[in-house]
Amino acid sequence: MRVIVLGAGLLGVTSAYYLQQLGHDVTVVDRQATPAAETSFANGGQISVSHAEPWANPSAPLKVLQWLGKEDAPLLFRIRADMRQWLWGLQFLRECTPARTRHNIEQIVRLGTYSRSMLQALRREAGIAYDERTQGILHFYTTQKEFDSALKPAEQMRALGCERRVVSADEAVRIEPALVHIRPQLAGATYTAEDESGDANRFARQLVKACEAAGVGFLMSHTVTALREAGGEIEHVEATDIEGRFQRIKGDAYVLALGSLSPMVAAPLGIRLPIYPAKGYSVTMPVKDAGKAHQVSLTDDEFKLVFSRYTSTEDGRGDRLRVAGTAELNGYDRDLNRVRCEAIVRRVEQLFPGAGDATQAQFWTGLRPATPSNVPLIGRTRLPNFFLNTGHGTLGWTHACGSGKSIARIVSGLKPEVDFAFTTAGASAP
Numbered sequence: 001m002r003v004i005v006l007g008a009g010l011l012g013v014t015s016a017y018y019l020q021q022l023g024h025d026v027t028v029v030d031r032q033a034t035p036a037a038e039t040s041f042a043n044g045g046q047i048s049v050s051h052a053e054p055w056a057n058p059s060a061p062l063k064v065l066q067w068l069g070k071e072d073a074p075l076l077f078r079i080r081a082d083m084r085q086w087l088w089g090l091q092f093l094r095e096c097t098p099a100r101t102r103h104n105i106e107q108i109v110r111l112g113t114y115s116r117s118m119l120q121a122l123r124r125e126a127g128i129a130y131d132e133r134t135q136g137i138l139h140f141y142t143t144q145k146e147f148d149s150a151l152k153p154a155e156q157m158r159a160l161g162c163e164r165r166v167v168s169a170d171e172a173v174r175i176e177p178a179l180v181h182i183r184p185q186l187a188g189a190t191y192t193a194e195d196e197s198g199d200a201n202r203f204a205r206q207l208v209k210a211c212e213a214a215g216v217g218f219l220m221s222h223t224v225t226a227l228r229e230a231g232g233e234i235e236h237v238e239a240t241d242i243e244g245r246f247q248r249i250k251g252d253a254y255v256l257a258l259g260s261l262s263p264m265v266a267a268p269l270g271i272r273l274p275i276y277p278a279k280g281y282s283v284t285m286p287v288k289d290a291g292k293a294h295q296v297s298l299t300d301d302e303f304k305l306v307f308s309r310y311t312s313t314e315d316g317r318g319d320r321l322r323v324a325g326t327a328e329l330n331g332y333d334r335d336l337n338r339v340r341c342e343a344i345v346r347r348v349e350q351l352f353p354g355a356g357d358a359t360q361a362q363f364w365t366g367l368r369p370a371t372p373s374n375v376p377l378i379g380r381t382r383l384p385n386f387f388l389n390t391g392h393g394t395l396g397w398t399h400a401c402g403s404g405k406s407i408a409r410i411v412s413g414l415k416p417e418v419d420f421a422f423t424t425a426g427a428s429a430p
């Protein structure tokens with residue numbers, strides 16, 4: 001079959017790889033000149049099956065209210081006259097019940113565990129290197145209350161096969177000695193030895209090379225303007241190139257992987273996707289003193305930040321710290337907010353004084369394609385040749401390989417290998 005993949009972010013590129021492996025003739029279309037140039041550009045780098053507790057959980061409504069109007073809040077709703085934001089907010093509230101939270105954690109852990117093993121297999125098969133680290137993820141807590149409330153979700157994750165072990169503050173410092181400066185503030189931690197980290201953008205670019213070598217086409221600098229339906233299925237895609245020239249792109253099947261822009265393209269077909277952009281920040285800075293910088297990938301619960309370390313010298317880059325997080329629901333604006341950038345740099349200095357060179361910090365924002373449940377939309381739609389692989393929110397890198405392989409199997413009429421709430425022809429949200 002000729003399959004058109006819309007979007008060359010992590011989800012589009014992994015879909016293309018697995019579709020090609022199943023024997024399809026694949027073309028990827030993207031508006032940017034290079035792949036993974038939007039949300040998949042500078043994320044937190046964690047492959048974190050253990051980061052499975054969705055934003056929507058029983059304690060979220062109160063926290064979100066307390067954070068309203070706080071410029072440096074970890075999750076900030078900026079209320080707008082935007083019907084899509086309000087609808088998303090209402091659906092978010094519905095996902096905060098204990099039963100929905102349990103259901104969503106289950107989906108996220110199942111897909112995450114499968115995806116992590118698909119990533120491990122892929123890097124062996126394709127020989128891809130991307131600053132991967134397999135030292136696990138340490139999630140640390142600086143308030144007793146948050147640590148206590150993490151114990152139950154961690155137990156649920158263990159029951160689902162994700163070995164998220166509860167560790168004492170002393171053990172946390174043994175696992176990551178660079179945490180010694182904040183030892184007095186540490187309430188405890190959880191450690192998931194099987195979790196990993198790596199440079200997601202480098203991964204995507206390497207995978208594109210492997211795909212191209214296998215015959216996948218990449219039609220870059222082409223903006224998708226519409227999907228046209230005829231005879232109860234997608235007949236073609238309309239796109240314009242960088243000079244405004246109009247093109248029709250025809251395939252037998254189409255996979256939608258346009259990240260937070262996916263709803264715009266699906267809506268005219270009557271397919272409403274509950275995806276809203278959640279702006280996140282990242283800071284990348286050179287390591288100044290390697291002995292003071294962390295080695296293990298970390299999650300700072302209080303500030304909702306994740307930490308990775310990249311050491312490759314590719315493109316002249318050296319040892320770097322990547323720190324990412326926070327979420328702002330404020331439409332499609334990607335502006336850098338100084339207060340938020342400075343709050344991240346301050347926290348890095350507080351945790352690892354002298355480790356990074358903040359004077360050379362590079363700031364970035366990206367729009368997570370967030371669903372109210374944090375569960376991505378993967379599977380069928382009411383149109384038999386139109387498929388979804390989008391809405392991966394906070395965990396698009398963790399879930400990329402598992403989602404890509406699953407959608408490739410669904411497009412091919414094969415059963416996915418993971419038990420997950422895939423979308424079906426009649427519904428769009430799990």
Ligand SMILES: Cc1cc2nc3c(=O)[nH]c(=O)nc-3n(C[C@H](O)[C@H](O)[C@H](O)COP(=O)(O)OP(=O)(O)OC[C@H]3O[C@@H](n4cnc5c(N)ncnc54)[C@H](O)[C@@H]3O)c2cc1C
Pocket residue numbers: 006007008009010011012029030031032035036037038039040041042043044045046047048222223224225257258259260261279280281282306324325365366367368369390391392393394395396397398399
């Ligand atoms: C600050 C931050 C930290 C994060 N940290 C982590 C982490 O540690 N671990 C993790 O698992 N996940 C993390 N994520 C989430 C992860 O990065 C995203 O879920 C993932 O990148 C989404 O990939 P995507 O392919 O769906 O979207 P994108 O990467 O945005 O790809 C969509 C593509 O579609 C293209 N496009 C859009 N509209 C059109 C159009 N009309 N025509 C043509 N092309 C179009 C874009 O150019 C883009 O290339 C983080 C995200 C952020 C913002």
